[in-house]
Amino acid sequence: xxxxxxxxxxxxxxxxxxxxxxxxxxxxxxxxxxxxxxxxxxxxxxxxxxxxxxxxxxxxxxxxxxxxxxxxxxxxxxxxxxxxxxxxxxxxxxxxxxxxxxxxxxxxxxxxxxxxxxxxx
Ligand code: SF4
Numbered sequence: 001x002x003x004x005x006x007x008x009x010x011x012x013x014x015x016x017x018x019x020x021x022x023x024x025x026x027x028x029x030x031x032x033x034x035x036x037x038x039x040x041x042x043x044x045x046x047x048x049x050x051x052x053x054x055x056x057x058x059x060x061x062x063x064x065x066x067x068x069x070x071x072x073x074x075x076x077x078x079x080x081x082x083x084x085x086x087x088x089x090x091x092x093x094x095x096x097x098x099x100x101x102x103x104x105x106x107x108x109x110x111x112x113x114x115x116x117x118x119x120x121x
Contacts, residue, residue, distance in 0.1 A: 062094030
């Protein structure tokens, strides 16, 4: 494999096509995808990879010390460290509902709670 050749496994469906991407200057050639969805996936992965990010945030006065959170849409991979730093710094007050927005508009996404935390009685 040369520096300009990248191999990916398509994660869009269970077939898991092995895709090769050849990059020469600004041109991209994609081989191995059985359908256009795989071509789009490979192009996105090479030009602007994105991920759903999951983490935890500290909770004040809750029946649990932390709440699990995730971005509501995939964010650029280059923003993952920013999200992880942010989640390490903040603390939210219980009660927290599933789907509650914990941080609004960060890296093009909202950070939402993925579980409930009740207020400490
Ligand atoms: S390229 Fe198409 S057929 Fe192949 S794994 Fe991706 S989505 Fe499935």
